[in-house]
Amino acid sequence: MLRFKMPWYVVQHFSPIVGIKFIKEEWNFKNKPILVVMNRQGKVEHPNALHMIRVWGMKAFPFTTTVEETLSNRVDGIGSVWFDIHPDVSNWIKQEKYIFFYGGKDNEWIQQFNKKAATLANDPVMKDKKISIELFCVGKGSKGEDDHNILGHFWNRIESFFFSKTHKNTKQDIVTQEIQKLLSYKTESGWVVLSKGSRLVVSGNGTTMLKVLEEFDKKKELVREVGFEICFKDHHEKIIETGHHCCRVDIPMNAGKVPEHIKCPECPRIMETYISYKCCHIDGPMNALH
Template identity: 45%
Template sequence: MEAKEKFDSNLKGIAGDPIMKSANITITWYQVGATAKLEAESFWNRVESMFLLNLNQEKADLASKQEIQKLLSYKNEEGWAILSKGPVAMITGRSSTFIKVLEEFINWKDKMGKKKFEEAFKECYSEIMKTVSHCRRLDIPIVDGKAPDRMKCAECERTMEMFISYKCCSEGG
């Protein structure tokens, strides 16, 4: 709850900042998982479908592939966020990193005269990511008995170790 409150208060402060208002930038945020479990399952099913679709398309945008992969790696975790512009995901990451970027807004908001909000945000995010360690777990559903032989980390581009995960979920009965 503390992270959510930090996130909310920082976003409210940024949304109300005069620079944001003068640039006519609107921030809208949603909380996934605060709704019904069925809605959350539907969300993750769509993310898996997008991942598998992009995985098999050679011409798919690499940045989009990486953001979908990062998002899928957060499926079994709490505390993640997405910065999107309309339907396009710009950055996917841990909420703790997003909070650091939001807390640094006072230091990067002046760049918005020369850059778009999302570009300035990405730049600050990239600088913070250089100082943060990461460990990604990616559970990929096997389709038609096929799974990729290799997978690169969406965060650092190194080849990921491969593990097999099994999962059983039961709702009573």
């Protein structure tokens, strides 16, 4: 009954058939859904367009590698990650407001950052310079309750953006560097992204970004001279120069073609590779070894 409802061709054989080996080895199918795009002549136009569809939706039509490269190489392309994550965010982006996106596993840090960022947003100097700052805690609803749909949507898009950037090569352009940095924040206790509309201004882990806000009182007068954006970025760079923390990027091995080597998004070194095992106890005991 389910098969008859599907508007596409369904392979009905469950025993090994010709083509399975090809799909696994040539198309890197590893038990997670992939979407291979072919033209009318049967030529593969994209080995897995699922990631680009998750990030850009129908803007990526006709889902070819050429379109993907154009979209993923745009400097403001990272804004696609959060453009329609919430109606309020979409409106703020259209109004070209500054937006603090933040989150993490440490609720105490989240509360501290929220308090400091709200104080900055309402500061008389910011109001005087007509600098509008909004706050959006990823994974928390308007009343502070957990919103796993937004949280999952946010990280799925970042992960898909990463695969869109690295499935062909590991060239470390500015967009690749920033998307890897965002992906590394997934396991952090706290993290922050500051954007101006859809354009990413600066991002960082919770410790450094909170320190920027705590020390920003001394820099506020500079806002009148050089502007909020330059002042905030410069102070953040000075803080991270005093000490780096370990950077970690988790990539699921069954999500398709995974790059052999990844350059660190915060320094010129190649990242060390570790193997991690995870079980979420889904679909019964047989899934415990995936």
